[in-house]
Amino acid sequence: MSRAEPPLPSPSSSPPQASPSAPAGPSGPPASPPAPDAQAATVRAAGRGGLAIAVAKVSFILFGFVQQLLLPWLLGVDGYGALSIVLADVSVVNNVVVATGIQGVSRAVASAPAGEVDVAFGRALRLHALLAVVVAAGFFLAAPFIAAFVKAPHVVMPLQVASGVVLLYGTYAPLVGGLNGKRRFVAQAGLDIGYGAIRLCAIAAGVVLFVRAGHSGVLGATAGFVTAAAIIVPIALLVAGVGRVGRVEQRAEAGSWMREHLSFLLPLAISQAFLNLLMQTDLNLFRRLVGEAAGSLGMSSQAADTLTGAYRGMQLFSFLPYQLLMSVSFILFPLLAQAKAGGDAEAVRRYTRTGVRIAMVLTGLLCAPIAGLGPHVLRMAFPVEIWSQGGEALRIHALGMGAFAILGILCAALTSLRQERWTAALTGAAAVCVAVGCLIAVPRAPFGPQMLMHSAAATGAALLVAALAAAVLLRLVAGDVVAKGVPLRVVAAIALTVALGTRLPWLGKLLVPVEAAGLGLVYLALLALFGELGRADLATLKQAFGRRRKA
Incomplete structure (x- = not known):
């Protein structure tokens, strides 16, 4: 969530840790070399799909750049620093949710038989939505401990509000994973671009409204982040759909499918957790160490x-x-x-x-x-x-x-x-x-x-x-x-x-x-x-x- 700058990840992009659509095909004899025309078509399709995603990435980064340009002026540099800790820590969880959602659902859809794609999509979507509820609740409960670790007790409430983003991303990412598995890269890119614009406006508006009301601008920015995610989810539902429920005999196989799917997600989630901790380790430790240094010198948390x-x-x-x-x-x-x-x-x-x-x-x-x-x-x-x-x-x-x-x-x-x-x-x-x-x-x-x-x-x-x-x-x-x-x-x-x-x-x-x-x-x-x-x-x-x- 490719991600987007890391503290503000793109919910339709996962970090390049794993393949977004790695179909699990059966082993077999080596494939014969593709014909020149087929190979050229593959390269052309990959190139155009890559171009669509690249355009979306550039657009999302541009929206993020404008946002980062505005925030220090709206919040002050100290408020910008406090918000950075909130967004950095929520991104550790968000990017894991996004990566497993996109890659897990994409894999399930890409490896499904032609007539069962919607069934595979619906089944995976329901499972990932349930996982999102559990993870969001865990992040909410962990917020006081995170704030204590980075020596910033004033960010507890913004961290708890940000758990709403975790919940919404956990619904959004599987929807994008379905588009990715179906190779609908243009639709995926369109969501990315649209969300970048929505998020920019919502966060800036949240800061302005909360500051004018005499409240914390950091809390306002976080509330705007949640609002943006809440807006994009129903749009993604309209674009991607919700799949469909399988027949009785297919539902009987759901237990076996769930075990196999979770066995794929677990190492991916662990790997993504390590990756995103790596992305934010220096910032979190930096805040902790400068907080300790400021305290020893008699300076304020500001x-x-x-x-x-x-x-x-x-x-x-x-x-x-x-x-x-x-x-x-x-x-x-x-x-x-x-x-x-x-x-x-x-x-x-x-x-x-x-x-x-x-x-x-x-x-x-x-x-x-x-x-x-x-x-x-x-x-x-x-x-x-x-x-x-x-x-x-x-x-x-x-x-x-x-x-x-x-x-x-x-x-x-x-x-x-x-x-x-x-x-x-x-x-x-x-x-x-x-x-x-x-x-x-x-x-x-x-x-x-x-x-x-x-x-x-x-x-x-x-x-x-x-x-x-x-x-x-x-x-x-x-x-x-x-x-x-x-x-x-x-x-x-x-x-x-x-x-x-x-x-x-x-x-x-x-x-x-x-x-x-x-x-x-x-x-x-x-x-x-x-x-x-x-x-x-x-x-x-x-x-x-x-x-x-x-x-």
């Missing part, structure tokens, strides 16, 4: 919230590569899962190599301009309390989140190859490493911007190690999945682009996007110079997105 707001502003841009790579996961890795189920080893290798290479190139394209222009990027979007404290730390954090984006796509490939347990172990170990690094590094810094620098460095180092471990594991599972020169060329292009970006002067807010675009072109030119990009890539794009020629 000072800790302000510093947390600066850290959250930095995160907003660092997570962009991760978000935009979701389209690769949604489209490419279902093909990988199908190839694995059909025993097509060559297709497995081809899809994996393609996905990993695309992920590396796109990650560099996004990370390099952000890292190079770190202070300028934050100054363009946020008040002085954020960019003056978080600008330099963004350079480090953006590169660390680039490693996280690669880790996400490698885990997506591993899960598609039915290595969910290894994926969970990798992300869990990475979360532990981030936690240990932050607990050691952050308290050593004086209260202020240096705490952001230390946290960014500790987080980035842990994520880099995790990404390297995932690459080694994927190589053991799927063979040589990336040419050795690819990461070297990408890293070299990133380093040179960032070095150039650090030399660019501040020319005003309107010219920051121009500078970023220029750095992006420099990065692509360097890859072309190094021989990483060429005519073959252009031909693939034309095949994927070009018009079908008439016979």
Whole structure:
């Protein structure tokens, strides 16, 4: 919920941890190579589906960017920091609910016989709605303990209100999973775009209304978040339907189906929980550590919230590569899962190599301009309390989140190859490493911007190690999945682009996007110079997105 910036996940997008539609096909003899026309049609369909999801991702991120631009001014930087903790913690649960809802229902629908698709959809939808009630109640009860851990008792009520989002997402995600399983990517993308606009308006309106009434703006923003989710659910019901109840003999098989379905969901949920804890470990520990530091210095919780707001502003841009790579996961890795189920080893290798290479190139394209222009990027979007404290730390954090984006796509490939347990172990170990690094590094810094620098460095180092471990594991599972020169060329292009970006002067807010675009072109030119990009890539794009020629 792809996700959307992580604290505000998109309910029609799951993190690229697993295949959104991995049909469970029976084992059989290796599939024969597809005919050229069939293969071209597959590439074209995947490309257009990916384009629809990518457009939705970009739109959702743009809505999120406008929202993040408004919130510090509406709430103040301290209120923005407090709200960030609320949204970060609810996203840990939401993203698990979304991932299991989309991927579980998509899998059930995609693997159902042609005449039983609606029955499979209805059965899965009812089960996931029930699970949503249980999880939402658990989050409501856990809110006081979460607030105590992060040393922010004033966010208990907003956390409890946010449990309503967990409940509604638990209904919405299975509906989107049904669309995904039916390959209705355009409808899925339409919901994503519509929800992004609704959420932006509802959260901003909630802040304004609550502040004018003399209440907490943080609580108003949370209430707006719940309202947006409540609006999109009935719209999704109209688009996706509710399936239908099976015949008596089908209902008799429901117990067996439920056990099999839950056995698929459990490792996925554990893996997603580790992944989303990893995404929010640094922010939560940062709030706890700065809260302790502020208390020891006799400062108020407002000072800790302000510093947390600066850290959250930095995160907003660092997570962009991760978000935009979701389209690769949604489209490419279902093909990988199908190839694995059909025993097509060559297709497995081809899809994996393609996905990993695309992920590396796109990650560099996004990370390099952000890292190079770190202070300028934050100054363009946020008040002085954020960019003056978080600008330099963004350079480090953006590169660390680039490693996280690669880790996400490698885990997506591993899960598609039915290595969910290894994926969970990798992300869990990475979360532990981030936690240990932050607990050691952050308290050593004086209260202020240096705490952001230390946290960014500790987080980035842990994520880099995790990404390297995932690459080694994927190589053991799927063979040589990336040419050795690819990461070297990408890293070299990133380093040179960032070095150039650090030399660019501040020319005003309107010219920051121009500078970023220029750095992006420099990065692509360097890859072309190094021989990483060429005519073959252009031909693939034309095949994927070009018009079908008439016979």
